[in-house]
Amino acid sequence: MLSWFAVAAVMLAIAVFRSTRHAVPAIELPMLKVPSFALAVASATAFFAGFAGMLLGGVLYLTQVWGQSILRAGFELAVGPLMAMAGRHARVPDRAAVWDGQPRRDRRSPSRSGDRAERRPPRPHP
Numbered sequence: 001m002l003s004w005f006a007v008a009a010v011m012l013a014i015a016v017f018r019s020t021r022h023a024v025p026a027i028e029l030p031m032l033k034v035p036s037f038a039l040a041v042a043s044a045t046a047f048f049a050g051f052a053g054m055l056l057g058g059v060l061y062l063t064q065v066w067g068q069s070i071l072r073a074g075f076e077l078a079v080g081p082l083m084a085m086a087g088r089h090a091r092v093p094d095r096a097a098v099w100d101g102q103p104r105r106d107r108r109s110p111s112r113s114g115d116r117a118e119r120r121p122p123r124p125h126p
Contacts, residue, residue, distance in 0.1 A: 019025035032038045055077070062073035 015027060016029070019027040019029060032041065058077055059070075059073050062068045062076060063070055068076070
């Protein structure tokens with residue numbers, strides 16, 4: 001398993017080396033000098049590495065500890081991505097309740113009182 005990490009590190013070094021010497025590089029290294037971009041790349045790399053570890057750990061736990069088949073483990077882990085897709089395509093109602101119990105108006109729709117939206121003070125919590 002660790003040998004694959006070594007292979008990945010060598011391949012990354014080769015890609016960076018070729019990007020420094022190619023006319024049209026695959027990885028534009030000067031962009032990493034921009035601090036916000038470098039932080040975003042580092043954050044995304046850390047997130048995806050952790051996410052991949054979680055997926056691998058979930059499959060290994062379901063198959064080796066609980067003794068489930070690979071097919072059943074795959075079906076059980078597929079629920080998360082399916083719910084994410086379903087949530088993305090769900091309809092959002094025009095009005096939703098807020099903490100004070102009053103419905104909030106959609107910001108795109110005109111308010112009943114003209115240009116100015118009604119504002120009510122929040123109710124005190126018991």
